[in-house]
Amino acid sequence: MTDPTNAPTVRWATALAFLAGLAAAGIATALAVSRDRSLVADASQMTLDGIKKSIRVRFGDVPQISSSDLAAWLADESRARPQLLDVRESDEYAVSHLPGAIQIDPDAPADDVLARIDPSRPVVAYCSVGYRSSLLVERLRAVGFTQAVNLEGSIFAWANAGHPLESDGRRVTVVHPYDSRFRLLLKAEHRAW
Numbered sequence: 675m676t677d678p679t680n681a682p683t684v685r686w687a688t689a690l691a692f693l694a695g696l697a698a699a700g701i702a703t704a705l706a707v708s709r710d711r712s713l714v715a716d717a718s719q720m721t722l723d724g725i726k727k728s729i730r731v732r733f734g735d736v737p738q739i740s741s742s743d744l745a746a747w748l749a750d751e752s753r754a755r756p757q758l759l760d761v762r763e764s765d766e767y768a769v770s771h772l773p774g775a776i777q778i779d780p781d782a783p784a785d786d787v788l789a790r791i792d793p794s795r796p797v798v799a800y801c802s803v804g805y806r807s808s809l810l811v812e813r814l815r816a817v818g819f820t821q822a823v824n825l826e827g828s829i830f831a832w833a834n835a836g837h838p839l840e841s842d843g844r845r846v847t848v849v850h851p852y853d854s855r856f857r858l859l860l861k862a863e864h865r866a867w
Contacts, residue, residue: 722803758773780809800829833864
């Protein structure tokens with residue numbers, strides 16, 4: 675069991691659980707952990723659709739919304755606008771995020787998140803591909819906040835579909851790729867490095 679006060683250990687355990695889920699779903703054919711704790715996965719077997727499937731299996735109770743459905747919701751002025759929570763690290767958020775999104779630490783306790791949002795409005799959470807944001811939605815729902823959903827495929831699917839991104843109030847087209855393996859899930863024109 676990991677020490678919840680040790681955020682790097684929690685993130686490491688989270689990453690391992692996610693990649694183990696991918697392997698169990700037949701998406702990654704090889705998984706290894708090197709001495710420096712970097713993960714090695716067969717990126718040629720990893721697809722965004724496969725990851726979305728793995729997340730749906732792992733987080734069966736977490737409601738998902740597609741990029742196209744979220745774009746339609748945001749464009750519909752007759753509906754209350756959702757609060758967009760970017761559940762990535764601050765350096766990822768700084769590269770780009772959905773317009774109007776607020777950055778939430780991936781390891782933030784549900785009570786801390788609830789203190790930063792309007793409890794009367796729905797929440798759409800996202801991260802790179804949907805794992806960290808699904809964890810947050812799961813935590814929020816566990817404490818009774820049922821108006822939270824995960825953006826399926828998260829910012830990678832959003833950007834790949836050509837939906838708007840911003841950074842420092844200006845429109846951008848690139849996304850922080852998370853790491854060298856996951857960058858392959860982004861269309862080339864959306865890779866920040």
